[in-house]
Every structure is written in structure tokens, then in C-alpha cells.
Amino acid sequence: MATDTRSLLIRYSHCLAAIMLSVALGWHSPLQAELQTLDDAELSEVDGAGIGLVLDNFTFSHGTDQPGENGEQGRIFRITGIKSTDGRDVDITVNHLYIAGAGSNYGENLTPVNLGRLVNPWRIGVVDGNDIGVPNKAILELAAPSKVMASEGYDCMGASAVAGSGTCSSRPATDDWRGERADIGMQMNVAVGGDRSSNLNLHAQSAVIDGSYIRLWGDDERRQMAGQFKLNLYSPEVSINACSQDGSVCGSRITMADFALELAIGNSLQPVFFDVDGGGNFILEVDSIARPAVGQIAANGQRSGSNAETWDYYNSYYSNPDLRSNLRIGNFSVGDRDFGSARVEGMLIQHLKIQTKDLAP
Amino acid sequence: MSRGTFRFSLASLVCFGLQALPVSVLAEMAPLGDDALSDVSGQGGIYLSGDISINEVGGPVENSYFGRCEEQDKKCGARFAYRLKEDGGWMVLDEIRGKFSFEGLTLRVRSIDSGFGGDGEVFDRDVIELGLPDTVRFSDVQFKLAASSTARPTDPGFQQTDIFAIEMQGDVVMQGNLLVFPDGNP
Numbered sequence: 397m398a399t400d401t402r403s404l405l406i407r408y409s410h411c412l413a414a415i416m417l418s419v420a421l422g423w424h425s426p427l428q429a430e431l432q433t434l435d436d437a438e439l440s441e442v443d444g445a446g447i448g449l450v451l452d453n454f455t456f457s458h459g460t461d462q463p464g465e466n467g468e469q470g471r472i473f474r475i476t477g478i479k480s481t482d483g484r485d486v487d488i489t490v491n492h493l494y495i496a497g498a499g500s501n502y503g504e505n506l507t508p509v510n511l512g513r514l515v516n517p518w519r520i521g522v523v524d525g526n527d528i529g530v531p532n533k534a535i536l537e538l539a540a541p542s543k544v545m546a547s548e549g550y551d552c553m554g555a556s557a558v559a560g561s562g563t564c565s566s567r568p569a570t571d572d573w574r575g576e577r578a579d580i581g582m583q584m585n586v587a588v589g590g591d592r593s594s595n596l597n598l599h600a601q602s603a604v605i606d607g608s609y610i611r612l613w614g615d616d617e618r619r620q621m622a623g624q625f626k627l628n629l630y631s632p633e634v635s636i637n638a639c640s641q642d643g644s645v646c647g648s649r650i651t652m653a654d655f656a657l658e659l660a661i662g663n664s665l666q667p668v669f670f671d672v673d674g675g676g677n678f679i680l681e682v683d684s685i686a687r688p689a690v691g692q693i694a695a696n697g698q699r700s701g702s703n704a705e706t707w708d709y710y711n712s713y714y715s716n717p718d719l720r721s722n723l724r725i726g727n728f729s730v731g732d733r734d735f736g737s738a739r740v741e742g743m744l745i746q747h748l749k750i751q752t753k754d755l756a757p
Numbered sequence: 758m759s760r761g762t763f764r765f766s767l768a769s770l771v772c773f774g775l776q777a778l779p780v781s782v783l784a785e786m787a788p789l790g791d792d793a794l795s796d797v798s799g800q801g802g803i804y805l806s807g808d809i810s811i812n813e814v815g816g817p818v819e820n821s822y823f824g825r826c827e828e829q830d831k832k833c834g835a836r837f838a839y840r841l842k843e844d845g846g847w848m849v850l851d852e853i854r855g856k857f858s859f860e861g862l863t864l865r866v867r868s869i870d871s872g873f874g875g876d877g878e879v880f881d882r883d884v885i886e887l888g889l890p891d892t893v894r895f896s897d898v899q900f901k902l903a904a905s906s907t908a909r910p911t912d913p914g915f916q917q918t919d920i921f922a923i924e925m926q927g928d929v930v931m932q933g934n935l936l937v938f939p940d941g942n943p
Contacts, residue, residue, distance in 0.1 A: 448940030452873075454889075454933030458925065471927025477901060477919045508933060514873050514880040519940055573874035619843035672846025672904040676918040752904065754918040 436616075437532040446521020446537075451511040453574075457503075459492035459583070462642075484589035491583040491595060498555070498569045498602040500579040502635075509569075509578045516541040516565040523611070529664030530613060539609035540628075541565045541576075552604050552630035553654050553726075564606045564630065577602040585641065594647075595639045600631040600655070607658075615667065622667035629657040654726025661745060663719040665709075673751070682748040685713060720744050802865025802886075808858035811835055813897075822910045826854075834899070838908045849905045849917065855898030855925075863888035867936070887935040898925040 461470045473493065478486040494500070497507035512518040518540055525533030543549065543563045551562035555569075569575035581599035585592060607628040615622040634655040639646035662668030662682055671679040688710065694701030699711075713719065721743040728735040815825040815833035824831025834852030841848060867886040871877045901922040907915045 445939040448936075448938045450884075450936040452886075452934040452936055455930060456932075457930035458927075461927070469926070471929075472924060473926075474924040475921055476924065477922035506930075510873070514869065514876040514884075514936070514938075517936075517938075517940055521940070567874060570874075575874070620845065621841040670841045670848075672841060672848055672906075674846060674906050674916070676846060676904045676906045676916045678848070678904040678918075678920065752918060752920060 436534060436614075446519045446523075448514075448517035448519055449512060450514055450517045453508040454495070454511055455497075455506050455508050456495040457492070457506055458490075458494075460489050480588050487587045489585045489587070491585060493582045495578050495580050497574050498577050498579055500581075500601075502597070502599050503579070503581045503583070507574070509574055510576045511578060512541050513565060513567075513576055516544065525613065528611070530611075530667075533613045535611050535613045537609055537611045540605045540607065543607040543628075552606070552656065553632045555602060555632060564604050566604045566606055568602060577604050579603070592641065593638075594641060595643060597635075597637050597639065599633075599635050600629070601633045603629060603631040605629055613667075615669070618669060621670050622662075623670065624662040624664065624667060625660070627657065627659045629655070631655045648731030651729045652725045652727075653729070654724070656722070656724040658722040660719060660721050661748070665713050665719070666745075668748075675754075677754065678752045680748070680750045682745050684747040685710075714744075717742075802863055805862040805864070806860040806890075808856055810856040812854040813856055820911060832910070834901075836910070838905065840908070847905045847908050849901075849903045851901040851903050851905075851917075851919075852922070853900040856894075856896040857898065858894040858896065859890040859892075861888070861890045869936075882938065884936040884938040887937065889931045889933050889935065891930065891932050892928045893931050894928055895925045899923060 458473050459471055460473050463469050473490040475488040475490065476485070478488070480486050492503055494503045494506060495509070495511075496503070497509035500506055518538075520538050521536075523535050523537045525531060525535050528535065542565065544565045546563050547560050549561070549563045549565055550559060550567050551557035552564040554561065557564075557568050566576035567573070568577050579599070579601050580603050581597070583595055583597045585595050587593065605628055607626065609624070609626050611624040613622055614620070632654060634652045635649050637646055637649040666682055666685055669679075669681045669683065671681070673679055688706050692703045692706040693710070699707045720741075723738075723740045725738045728738055812833055812835050813826075815828075815831075816823060816835055819825070819831075822832060824833060826833035832852055834854040837850040837853065838847040839849075840846070863886070865886050865888070866883050868883050869877045870881045873880070899922065901919055903917050903919045905915070905917040907913075909915070910917070
């Protein structure tokens, strides 16, 4: 809302925290002192408390109603603007999106749930980059409840897990407590042009996303927003099925039991960069790791004979499990047919570049 | 808990913020003793009903691109653009408009020392509790996520790729309380 009042233009810079700090200081009665900007290294030393967030007794539900006699709809939830490769409009009608307590029977029976624990809440805060391998940077972090020691935590899958059974902080529902694990689901209907498909349903039962986070900061060299993204999703059952448009007839349910996804995009050595190019296309990029200089690593690859610091750097890059993504499925089944378990482990994203392209003619 | 129903807009929120700015107070302040303080009962919190509308009929800018919502060839939603790289393009939240109506949004300070499956006792602190209204009525709420070559659509060389648009209407169930408190030492 600058000169064009309608358009609020915010130029993102890594001094976001500095601005907030100056606003906070400026809020009080007249200050005569001149305010000076803090650089990244100084800001990274700031130890402020973050904000903890807990959703207590929470239920969310929205969807799209069937049109009434006169074609009117009470509720509409629609995602549009996507084009198919042949230029037709794609319209995703969300029939139902819910976040509710465990045992919802695929969203039929919504009960409240807690998200985050008072002793381990969702967090928004500025963290010191020196603690997480991004030296001398102040980092904006949005994080789900963190993982805890296995001696204190709960098994991430088990519906009746007890304390000391795993590393998840969020607890399953018990008779006395509604727990912090939510049933999440979405029923949607995809139409390409005039062709409306059957309904597609996705459900995750008793889902936990502990240990997930988004971290953002400004990269000096590239003068660009950099980040780290980690998504952990644990659920005893993730299922996908398709039903007819009125929901009366459903096909076989694809069920993934004991589903565990640990997805890491960007890390402290290879952050993910965000950009928009001149043509208005969004670009997401994970840069490849720099090659070692000639002579830094011995011909036999051993540490002795190599530059120790360089060797350790690459060793930690290739051996650190936190940088890798995993997908584990306890049992994959379609209808009443079991296909057993599946595991994809230790994926390291060494280079990634995703660029949106406008397909509109 | 005090109850009152009123309609407020983003503008009135801003005014409220300005009024809350400290002004110089000339009266001398005297301390209250514990006895006197124990008789003070503050208000339990705030109960809000009303609606927030964003560009329901159009925004304040009228030019070749923006206009009133009834003008077919003009855009009437708000636009929020942010840049991710020096000299790079802009991420845009575009055509933001709609109305959110709710009854019974509450704001209070809550002291927690029990419950929460045993966490309350360990926690034993005060939190700010934002009590969500059971339902929020969305009227023509929509926004679009896009990537654009320039910040303003009226800038030369403007080119934009819309990624997707969201449209929401009707009663959205939003039950529960959002608890906010200072946390940890990052």
C-alpha cells in the first residue's frame, strides 16, 4: 500500500528481525538515540524467546456442499487457476478438508484434538545460526514440536504408545486425554475442462509431524532468500481411495500402514534457494555442493594425506543422516491384497531445480 | 467477561493501535497495598463479534488495472508482492478479497496449572488464549498465488504467471483455543 495504495510491496530482506526490533523500540516514548542497523553476525547473538503456540481442543472442517434445487451452494472450497497441458482449466473442488481428533472414521465423526504440547509447542522464533550449522546468521524458524529423547518420548506410530517408547513428543489419544495426534483428510474432485472425475480421498490417521520445520534466512553471496525445509509425517495409516461423485460407490482403498516420511529439502551445507525469474516463473533450487579444490582430498580418499578440514566437511555431508530423506511403509495394501513393506532410505538431494512454466497458450 | 458486539475493520484496528500509544500522564501515581489490590477485579477478557472485509467492493486505487469490483475488466482485490532475490522477480498474493464474519472470538489471559494430560502442572504459567469462534462465515473469500516479473501490474514489462487460486465460501468450522506464550531460548 505504498504509492499504489492497493499494492502492499514488501521487499524481503534478511534484516526482517532488525526491522521488528526497531519497530519495537520505536513504539515507546520519544527516543533521542539514533538507531543503527544490526548486521547478521550481531543479530545471530540475540537470544530472544520465541513464541510458543498450542491449539487446544481444536477442530477444523470445511468443504463444498452439493448444489441445492436452484443450484445454490452453502459452502464452496475450490482451487482453480491450474491449466492442463492442452490448455484446459483444471478445477479442484475440495469436498471436505478436516483436522480433528483421532478415531474420526475418515472424517465422519469429528472430535477435538490438541496440536502441540505446552511443554513442547509449535514455535515461531529467531534462532542463532551458529547452533544449526549456518554460521553468523539470524534464522527465522517455524517449527512443529521437536523430537525428544527416546527415554521420554512416544512411539510415533503406536496408537497406545506409552512414555519412553519413541522419539515423538505428541501423544496418542487415551481414555483421559484427547492427545496431540490429529486425523487429517481431504476429499476432492478434480475436473479437467468439462470432464469431472470421481472423488479422490486422502486420509492420514493419528498423524504426527514432530521434528518438522521451515527455516529462512538471507544468503549474502547470492543475495537471495535461502531456507531449509524438513517434513516429518508419521501415521499408522495413510489411505487413498476413489469414490463415485456422490460418494455412494468406492473403489479399493490403497492403504499404507505405518507410514513414515522424513523429507529434507535443503540443509545447512546446501540450502534451498527461492526465486522468481523475469518471466514470472517460480524457481526452487538446491545448489550442488562445491567440488573440493585439487589436492585437498588424497587420491585414495583416506583422511590421512587429505586436508583434514576438507575431508571432515565432505565426510559429514555424506554421512550425516539428518541431511537425508526417508520413506518407510510398514505394509502396502490395495483392497484385501497385501504387498508387504517398502523402504526408500538415505536419499540425499545433491542438486534440485524446479521451475514453474506457464502452459497457457 | 465483558460482552459487546461491534463491527470493526482493519482500519479501526489500526486506529485502536494508535490510541493505545503511550501519552504523557501528569497525575502522581501512588502504590496500592496488597489489601487494596485484592479488591480489584479486572475484566475477564474480550468478546468480539463482527466481520473483517478485505476489498469487498474494491480497493482505494483506481487506474488502468485496478478498479471497483463491478467493473468487469478491472481487478479489485488487494495485492501483496515480495521479492526473494536482489534484482529477481516477485512472489505475489494477488486478488485478495472477501469477508470473514464471526461471533464469539474471545481474548483473555488464562492461567494453566493443571490438565493437558499432565502437562499443565509442569507448565504452570499464564498464556494468552484466543478462543476461536465455532464457525467463521467466509463470504467470497479468494486469493491467488502467482509469480510476477514486476511488483506492480502497471510497471513496464509486467508479466505474471498464476500458480493457483483458492476460493472459499460458507461456514468454516473452527473450534478450539489458540494458546500463545513465550517459549524457550533459541
